[in-house]
Amino acid sequence: MTATRISHIKAVCSDSKNNVFIHNYSANSYYSRGKELKLVKSKNQELGECNNETVDLNCVIVLKTLTFVVNPTDIEQISDQHKLKLPKLKQIQFNNPAAILGSEGLFEILYIPPKYYNMGFQIGDWCIPLENDNFGTWSTFTTVKDIKSLLKIKPVNVNNDYGTPIVSSNLDIYSCSILSVNSLAAYTLLNEIVKEWNDDLEQDYIVINLPNSQMGKLLLQMAKYKGIKSIAVLSDKEISSEEDITSILFKYGATYVISESKCKSKHFLETELPKTLGQHGRVRLALDAISGESTYHLANMLSENGKIVTYGASSPLPSQMPTDKLIFDNCQHIGFWMTREQKQNPSLKVNVLKKILPLFEKGILKMPTDNIQEIVWDYANRDDTIFLRELKKNIDA
Numbered sequence: 001m002t003a004t005r006i007s008h009i010k011a012v013c014s015d016s017k018n019n020v021f022i023h024n025y026s027a028n029s030y031y032s033r034g035k036e037l038k039l040v041k042s043k044n045q046e047l048g049e050c051n052n053e054t055v056d057l058n059c060v061i062v063l064k065t066l067t068f069v070v071n072p073t074d075i076e077q078i079s080d081q082h083k084l085k086l087p088k089l090k091q092i093q094f095n096n097p098a099a100i101l102g103s104e105g106l107f108e109i110l111y112i113p114p115k116y117y118n119m120g121f122q123i124g125d126w127c128i129p130l131e132n133d134n135f136g137t138w139s140t141f142t143t144v145k146d147i148k149s150l151l152k153i154k155p156v157n158v159n160n161d162y163g164t165p166i167v168s169s170n171l172d173i174y175s176c177s178i179l180s181v182n183s184l185a186a187y188t189l190l191n192e193i194v195k196e197w198n199d200d201l202e203q204d205y206i207v208i209n210l211p212n213s214q215m216g217k218l219l220l221q222m223a224k225y226k227g228i229k230s231i232a233v234l235s236d237k238e239i240s241s242e243e244d245i246t247s248i249l250f251k252y253g254a255t256y257v258i259s260e261s262k263c264k265s266k267h268f269l270e271t272e273l274p275k276t277l278g279q280h281g282r283v284r285l286a287l288d289a290i291s292g293e294s295t296y297h298l299a300n301m302l303s304e305n306g307k308i309v310t311y312g313a314s315s316p317l318p319s320q321m322p323t324d325k326l327i328f329d330n331c332q333h334i335g336f337w338m339t340r341e342q343k344q345n346p347s348l349k350v351n352v353l354k355k356i357l358p359l360f361e362k363g364i365l366k367m368p369t370d371n372i373q374e375i376v377w378d379y380a381n382r383d384d385t386i387f388l389r390e391l392k393k394n395i396d397a
Contacts, residue, residue, distance in 0.1 A: 010139065010140050010379050010384065059113065059145055060111075060113070060143040060144065060145055061109060061111065061112050061113065061116070061121075061143060061144050061145075061147060061150070062109070062110040062111040062112075062141065062143050063107035063108065063109060063110065063127070063141065063142050063143065063144065064107060064108045064109075064110050064140070064141055065105055065106075065107055065137065065139060065140055065141065065142070066105075066106045066107060066108055066126070066173060066177070067105055067106045067173060067174065067177040068102050068104065068105035068106075068137040068138050068139075068177070069102070069104040069105060069137070069177055069178050069181070070102075070391070070394060070395065071103065071104060071181060072312075072314075073103065073181075074101055074102060074103065074138075099134070099136070100136035100138060100139050101136070101137075101138040102135065102136055102137030102138035102139075103129075103131075103134060103135050103137060103181070104128075104135075104137055104177065104178065104180055104181045105128070105129070105135075105137030105138075105177055106126060106127075106128055106153070106173060106176045106177035107126070107127050107128070107129070107142070107150075108124065108125070108126055108127075109121060109122070109123055109124065109125045109127060110123065110141075111123065112147075116147045119147055120152065121147060121150075121152055125152050125153070126152070126153040126176060127150040127151060127152050127153060128150070128151050128153065128176065128177070128179060128180050128353075129144070129149060129150060129151075129180070130148070130149050130150060130151055130180075130349055130350055131149055140377075140379055151180075151350060151353055151354075153171075153176050153179075153357075170360060170361060170362070170363040170366065171357075171360050171361050171367070172369070174367070174369045174372055174374075175360065175367035175369060178214065178367060178369075179353060179356075179357070179360070179367075180349065180353065181338070182214050182215045182218055183218055183352075183353075183356055183360075183367075184338065184348075184349055184352050184353065185215065185311065185336075185338045186215060186218040186219045186222055187222060187352050187355070187356055188338065188341060188348070188352065189219070189285075189287055189309060189311065189336065190206070190219065190222050190223060190226065190228070190285075192341075193285060193307055193309055193334065193336075194284055194285050194307065197226060197227070197228055197284075198227055198228070203229060203277075203278070203280055203281045203282070204228050204229070204281075204282055204284045204285075205228065205229045205230065205231060205255075205277065205281060205282065205283045205284065206219070206223050206228055206229075206230050206231070206283070206284070206285045206286070206287060207230070207231040207232075207233065207283055207285075207286045207287070207298055207301050207302075208220070208230065208231075208232055208233065208286070208287045208288075208289070209233045209260075209287075209288060209289055209290050209294050209298060210289040210290060210312070210314070211232035211233065211234060211249050211254065211257070212234065212238060212245050212248070212249065212371075213289065214368045214371070215289065215312075216232070216249075216289070217249070217252040217368035218365070218367075218368065219287060220232065220249065220252045220253040220254050221252050221253045221365050221366065222365065223253065224253030224255075225253075225359070225364060225365065229255040229256075229281075230253065230254050230255050230256070231254075231255065231256045231257075231258060231276075231283070231301070232249050232254040232256070232257045232258070233258055233259075233260055233263045233294075233297075233298065234246070234249070234257060234258070234259055234260065235259075235260050236259050236260050236261050239259045239260075248370075252366075252368065256276065260294075260297070263297050263298070263301065264297050269300055269301065273301060277303075281303075282303040282304075282306070283301050283302050283303045283306055284302075284303065284305075284306050284307070285306065285307055285308075285309070286298040286299060286301060286302055286306065286307070286308040286309070287308075287309055287311065288308055288309065288310040288311065288312070288319070289311060289312035289314065290312065290313070290314050290315045291310055291312065291313040291314070291315045291317065291318065291319045292313075292315030292316070292317030292318065292319065292320065293315070293317065293320055294315060295308065295310055295319040295320055295321060295333070296319075296320040296321060296322055299321055299322055299325050299331060299333065300322055300325065302325060302329065302331045303329070304329045304330060304331075305329070305330050305331065306325075306329070306331045306332075307331065307332045307333075307334055308321075308331065308332070308333050308334070309334045309335075309336045310333070310334070310335055310336065311335075311336040311337070311338075319333070321333050373394060375387065375390050375391060375394065
């Protein structure tokens with residue numbers, strides 16, 4: 001057995017007083033997700049030779065974090081505003097109970113027990129966690145006990161100049177790291193709320209707000225792939241910005257792009273929208289990432305028997321729904337929470353990812369990485385306070 005040398009083990013944590021800090025695990029075992037993970041105890045010790053608390057390498061897969069993602073859910077959890085609470089645990093190193101942050105990221109396998117060799121995994125493979133929440137991705141290294149909790153992102157070439165696996169020209173390191181949240185939710189929203197699209201030769205539409213977000217761009221692409229037309233509602237500020245966001249949305253598959261003001265106008269709802277839809281067109285699904293007043297205006301665009309799904313709440317105001325749509329048009333307002341969907345169907349995540357991964361690999365779907373803000377955590381050569389300052393700046397923004 002060859003020992004794996006790990007020099008630094010650090011994690012971004014949040015405590016019960018909503019403080020965000022970096023902890024260097026160098027003296028004691030640390031706890032994550034309610035399970036004690038006995039990892040390297042101090043700088044330059046070899047895995048499997050950790051004083052008197054030796055890691056059983058027949059039981060754990062050791063992962064190196066390549067990237068982790070800061071999602072809105074993570075920010076809400078830090079401020080304790082999310083329904084899903086962090087499993088903050090009392091540890092002797094901290095004054096307050098704390099937990100490692102993060103649910104999404106990309107990892108490289110540093111060590112894998114021999115018993116998993118015949119399951120298609122090997123050292124150097126890229127993988128993403130299949131645990132639904134609170135995996136603790138905001139750390140430099142981690143371990144898992146069950147190979148089934150990981151989905152392998154198959155390397156196309158492992159013999160490049162840097163010895164780093166390459167998946168394909170269409171799926172880079174950033175795309176891989178953001179596969180498991182927004183891509184999963186977008187696919188589920190389009191395939192589980194409305195079961196049959198384009199029935200009886202009628203042309204179906206979706207309408208979405210926040211289309212310039214990563215989630216919005218994924219929804220537009222997936223809708224186009226399924227043959228569904230889309231209406232993207234942009235804020236007036238984005239419509240009038242110097243950046244040509246409308247053209248960007250057309251590139252991602254939007255059929256029409258309209259302003260929020262236009263969406264609210266009576267003339268649009270009574271004259272322009274029916275003309276756009278034509279004789280057989282129907283707005284069957286509205287996808288609301290904002291809530292508040294925006295829910296009301298999206299719902300007004302629904303055709304009879306349409307459904308509006310609120311899956312986000314960037315507005316602090318409660319959702320509003322037009323009464324006539326509920327009573328006379330038999331429209332439905334549905335709340336959607338991906339965590340609940342996965343708890344009700346534990347195999348959902350892996351099944352969906354196996355369906356959509358080939359679409360990304362072939363370039364049919366493109367991960368919207370154009371607005372990603374990258375922060376480099378050079379934990380070996382750079383002061384952690386600089387990284388933490390940059391991270392907090394982005395969280396606050």
